[in-house]
Amino acid sequence: MDKKRIPVQEGLFIEADPGTGKSYLIGNKCKKCGLTAFPKTPVCPRCQIQDTMEETKFEGKGTLDSYSIVQAALPGFQQPSIQAYINLDNGPKMWSLVTGCEPTEGSLKLGMKMEMVIDKIRDDEEGNELISYQFKPAGK
Amino acid sequence: MDKKRIPVQEGLFIEADPGTGKSYLIGNKCKKCGLTAFPKTPVCPRCQIQDTMEETKFEGKGTLDSYSIVQAALPGFQQPSIQAYINLDNGPKMWSLVTGCEPTEGSLKLGMKMEMVIDKIRDDEEGNELISYQFKPAGK
Amino acid sequence: MRDVSIIGVGMTRFGKFEDRDMKDLGREAVWTALNDAGVGIKDIQVAYVANAVGQQLTELKGTIGQHVLTSAGIFGIPVINVENACTGGSTSLRGAYLEVASGNADVALAVGVEKLFCGDSAKSAQTMAAGTIYAKFGFMFVALYALQLKKWMAASGATKLHFAKVAAKNKYNGSLNPYAQFQKAMTVEQILESRVVAEPLTQFMCSTMADGAAAAIVCSSDIAKKISQKYPIQIAACELVSGTYNIPGEEHEEITTRAALKAYEKAGIGPEDVQVVEVHDAMSPAELRMYEELHLCKPGEAGMMIDEGHTTLTGRIPVNPSGGLAAKGHPISATGLAQVYEVVTQMRGEAGKRQVTNNPKVGLVENAGGWTMDDNAACAVTILKK
Amino acid sequence: MRDVSIIGVGMTRFGKFEDRDMKDLGREAVWTALNDAGVGIKDIQVAYVANAVGQQLTELKGTIGQHVLTSAGIFGIPVINVENACTGGSTSLRGAYLEVASGNADVALAVGVEKLFCGDSAKSAQTMAAGTIYAKFGFMFVALYALQLKKWMAASGATKLHFAKVAAKNKYNGSLNPYAQFQKAMTVEQILESRVVAEPLTQFMCSTMADGAAAAIVCSSDIAKKISQKYPIQIAACELVSGTYNIPGEEHEEITTRAALKAYEKAGIGPEDVQVVEVHDAMSPAELRMYEELHLCKPGEAGMMIDEGHTTLTGRIPVNPSGGLAAKGHPISATGLAQVYEVVTQMRGEAGKRQVTNNPKVGLVENAGGWTMDDNAACAVTILKK
Numbered sequence A, B: 001m002d003k004k005r006i007p008v009q010e011g012l013f014i015e016a017d018p019g020t021g022k023s024y025l026i027g028n029k030c031k032k033c034g035l036t037a038f039p040k041t042p043v044c045p046r047c048q049i050q051d052t053m054e055e056t057k058f059e060g061k062g063t064l065d066s067y068s069i070v071q072a073a074l075p076g077f078q079q080p081s082i083q084a085y086i087n088l089d090n091g092p093k094m095w096s097l098v099t100g101c102e103p104t105e106g107s108l109k110l111g112m113k114m115e116m117v118i119d120k121i122r123d124d125e126e127g128n129e130l131i132s133y134q135f136k137p138a139g140k
Numbered sequence C, D: 001m002r003d004v005s006i007i008g009v010g011m012t013r014f015g016k017f018e019d020r021d022m023k024d025l026g027r028e029a030v031w032t033a034l035n036d037a038g039v040g041i042k043d044i045q046v047a048y049v050a051n052a053v054g055q056q057l058t059e060l061k062g063t064i065g066q067h068v069l070t071s072a073g074i075f076g077i078p079v080i081n082v083e084n085a086c087t088g089g090s091t092s093l094r095g096a097y098l099e100v101a102s103g104n105a106d107v108a109l110a111v112g113v114e115k116l117f118c119g120d121s122a123k124s125a126q127t128m129a130a131g132t133i134y135a136k137f138g139f140m141f142v143a144l145y146a147l148q149l150k151k152w153m154a155a156s157g158a159t160k161l162h163f164a165k166v167a168a169k170n171k172y173n174g175s176l177n178p179y180a181q182f183q184k185a186m187t188v189e190q191i192l193e194s195r196v197v198a199e200p201l202t203q204f205m206c207s208t209m210a211d212g213a214a215a216a217i218v219c220s221s222d223i224a225k226k227i228s229q230k231y232p233i234q235i236a237a238c239e240l241v242s243g244t245y246n247i248p249g250e251e252h253e254e255i256t257t258r259a260a261l262k263a264y265e266k267a268g269i270g271p272e273d274v275q276v277v278e279v280h281d282a283m284s285p286a287e288l289r290m291y292e293e294l295h296l297c298k299p300g301e302a303g304m305m306i307d308e309g310h311t312t313l314t315g316r317i318p319v320n321p322s323g324g325l326a327a328k329g330h331p332i333s334a335t336g337l338a339q340v341y342e343v344v345t346q347m348r349g350e351a352g353k354r355q356v357t358n359n360p361k362v363g364l365v366e367n368a369g370g371w372t373m374d375d376n377a378a379c380a381v382t383i384l385k386k
């Protein structure tokens, strides 16, 4: 039986077909004040009035805000992991797992350029791949 | 593999060895006012002060207070079932499943004598028998 | 303590909404209530949010109020998550009421939200049943209702026909309510001929599962007079009690009666003054018992109340104009605030096709739930006046 | 609003109690508090009961307060079940406080009870992690703490050695506390050399799972003077807030600071007056941050506070004399009331071997928890005085 790739949550990202176009994160933006959000928030937290948010896509480029190498994991997840905050270009700060480099203090530098990648984060109970956005050092 | 008989909850009853003695319900009684309880209550609900309750055993004789034939069941339980309140001799009113008679309106009469029996109420996920107190028409 | 009024109410339709989560449902109810009151997100100073089984059936495993409210744009303020089985909605209202009555806040929000359909109906059913610790012995609530009703029928003279008449009245009311889960009228015969669940209860006398949310915004009556867009409805009393031990052979005062007597006393309003009522009829016949237990009629008169039509939309004292739990649906913690929504809407004269015709000045909400010690775990009675 | 005082406190030891359920734990805490106050079961007029994950890990699936309280002989009264993640205990106290302050009740009970060990440690761990909706992405709280601490270290000048010193102070305090889960002192070296969980956090800096319960009885200060067996401790403030949106590039006021400033203002008491403190140190280094966020010292002075011993049992302002969460254990909803237990006990001079030596007249409890919008879901700061 073929393993399926299943998004860990719907509505967060669009995965590009292999070889064509780009993957995107789906967030939203306040028409009034310009605040951006990922994941989408129904109300602008700065304006706090209804109906100012509209959907927007983020390309998934950003910089490393902070990170931690974690020697513990929830069931099914890799240990150690790198957990980080990314400052998204033209977007908000967001939490993400980091992939594409060794989980050692030397492999990351605060402020370095990062790029989003859609990849497996763990297998589910039926052996399917649960996929989500992650970030890796840009160009790697 | 042998099926085990497992009490659905510990501390509610003592099952007699086959052929010897009797089974009992384990309740308690207020040293101050005589109120009886099943299952055990840590505080006498009439006196509402600490440390008046002491353990007591009920023989499991009683009368039928009220009953209902239920054409629905929780997963694993028999449908229909007879669910009843029993007035326990020298004890409180208590809820119980009724066994040992057809689940039809004609087979029970309010006020009739009932007696306690320890028997299977359902199988668990591993195929063991979950046992509990139940009541049946006396002498049947 | 200050007088407190309801200045805004909101609710979602109740039903099975497979693609809506609690944040989505809660937000709709909260925003509707805010718009109804004409106040903004930033005006809310404290919020109480009721939920019963979200931890078991949804992906929200805690601080559900904060998750729901931030999705509605409300954050930073004190948020108190409450649970009281089916009485959660009223418990939430009571909290908001006390905040304002005490002067601790000027404007407070009460929300009830519940999501019972989780894509696995066996899991939902198991969760509903597990509300009592006797579930593992095979105990079912419907049997308990049946046992009690059989005894009560003997005492009151009410019959199965009366039960069906109450159910039919409520199905009719529900057919006129755009927020009801089941908007279909039924005849007395259809109800009597539906499947027997536990004699004397048939299928169409019983409430079913639903998703939904409801909300109310309260503020001090003085402020309400200044800011309310609509006629403010005063909370004359909101009294909560828990169950008592039922000692065999001794008088046991019904939990509903205990809550109601406290509420009547607090409000300075008697049952004879009440003109519109929502009661907690998880099984339709419970409504008949409530007529007596709330002292809306004398003992033994419940059957007469329905025979003579006193509790229909056009009657002397309409009961469950919303359709009640069996027609409107019963999303546990949302129910109490949906009852408040209904009575407020009726008292404002905004209930459309199901509008009662007696121009009620005083309304009452009864909301009970849970099971401990052979009694309901909680019961709240709220009295509203204008 | 009336002045409100705590007249009785009680708690169980915290730890792994495989053969005790929530009813058993709750009853012990409630009875101990009743006996401490010298009031009877029937004197309690309203109760708030906090629990976080009982629905997921125990057989009690709702109205947990009623189940726990009836087992302690308390029933019939209004029972409000509250949840606020790790802030549940303080939320419960706040409710009891408001009941009495408003005059709605004269004597009120606040309980927090939690059962985390369920015979399946994987299930318990999963449940703890699932408190955030990001768990399914692999998000771990310990990583969050580590991320924040790394930034904070850069800003404040605090070092990993400071973190270990705080942890060692608290392990020592815990070694003197008969109610603590871990009653074993540890050296700074042992803590630094324990397994790294997420740099800069090591194993012995982190709190673990525990079962336990705690309770407090409050009444109006006037009545307290008449009936209290012991010196009543007044609740000068009990302020709850929820998290705020953290907008990148904009100032984000810490949730603890927001709660503390509200509490200081309400109490008319400044941080310079505080003489004994319990803070919510789910990871020991969080205590250092609290020194600054609660304004117990100036920004950048946290390291100095621990270096100079100001917060030890014999210091100028003892912090976490109980041992804090990492030594005492952290049964989610019981924690806030156990913190109150500790501060009341210290202010009465009844803390035995761990008694602080500055004869405190003013105490403070900080209790935070949950996670929404990149901030804690809730935080409460309570100020006590005698």
Ligand SMILES: [Zn+2]
Residues within 6 Å of the ligand: A030, A031, A032, A033, A034, A035, A044, A045, A046, A047, A048, A052
């Ligand atoms: Zn905006």
Ligand SMILES: [Zn+2]
Residues within 6 Å of the ligand: B030, B031, B032, B033, B034, B035, B044, B045, B046, B047, B048, B052
């Ligand atoms: Zn007694």
